[in-house]
Amino acid sequence: MPNSELMPIGVFARRTGLTASALRFYADSGVLTPVEVDPVSGYRYYGADRVARATALRQLRDIAMPITVVEAVLDAEPGEASRLIDEHVAKVLGDASAVQQKAASIKYSLTEVRSLLIAALKGPVLADAIEQVLTATAHEPGMPVLGALHVEAMQEAVTLTATDRYRLATRTLVPAEATAAAWAATVDGDELRAAISDIRRSALVRVEVTQHGFWLRMADREDRHCRLLSxxxxxxxxxxxxxxxxxxxxxLSKDLLLRALEEHPEDRITLRVTHHGLNVLATEAEAPGVPLAATTTGLNLQISFEPTTLCPAVSTAIGPDVMPDLRGPDQPVTIRSADRGDLTTLTMPIKSDRSA
Structure with missing residues (x-):
């Protein structure tokens, strides 16, 4: 390459956002070598073809990727590079979660704040309830409460509730051990979601709270801490x-309804309810759709939903049969088990094309 096409280290540093000292380190590491080194002065020169690699290197280091992994990413095919980046991000998030849990334990031990036992619950039951109710959450910037779980504890019941404004899910659990505490607060949904696996493998989980935290105490596992939202x-x-x-x-049968819903991947699902049963339509055309055996009472009705709101509400219902209660094409639908009412989900329909 002619010398006129080479850049001294200072110019290359400005082009790529890397410092000269960082470029020397990467050259010595073999990750980003100069095109030419002056044998007399030792000055390093880089070609324009190194700019893209240097920029990617800087970006990868900005996300705290170890230099050995950086080199593997830069030399990999696109698919393998994406996989390595995903693995690194997962590790960083896992490490951050572990640090957060450790920090909460340290703060708790330093402040010696007394905790309040609000419930003792069977681990598998609590895990299922958290997983079911959190289906009604959403991550929306500036509104963390829409991704959270509201917990209300009374002496004989613990109620979990979540809503993203278009769906609402609530489930009531009976504690394995009754307490005299009455308490309510909103708990970070992501941190609870991350604890589900440990909760499910614990026979009994004691739920304790402090002024700023929500603790899941498990005899055979490390305690988990979740933040409270203000x-x-x-x-x-x-x-x-x-x-x-x-x-x-x-x-009607939950499995049959889910199977019919899955056969319609469109952005609108319409349910047509008559005295003869229920039809699942992909559109509001007059086609018969998928007829399902169902017991119906009340008025005939046609109502439409987005699959992303209806399917989770049906899939999390407890038991083999699901029971939607309908109030009209523009009113929330209550979906629960036909024989167990401790999990209830409300789902908003969408506007019918016919009424547009």
Missing amino acids: EEFPDYRLMLASLPEATTRVT
């Missing part, structure tokens, strides 16, 4: 109390 949780009880009476009730 934002006010939506008044879901007022919303539930203001719902009109259901005008149509359907009872």
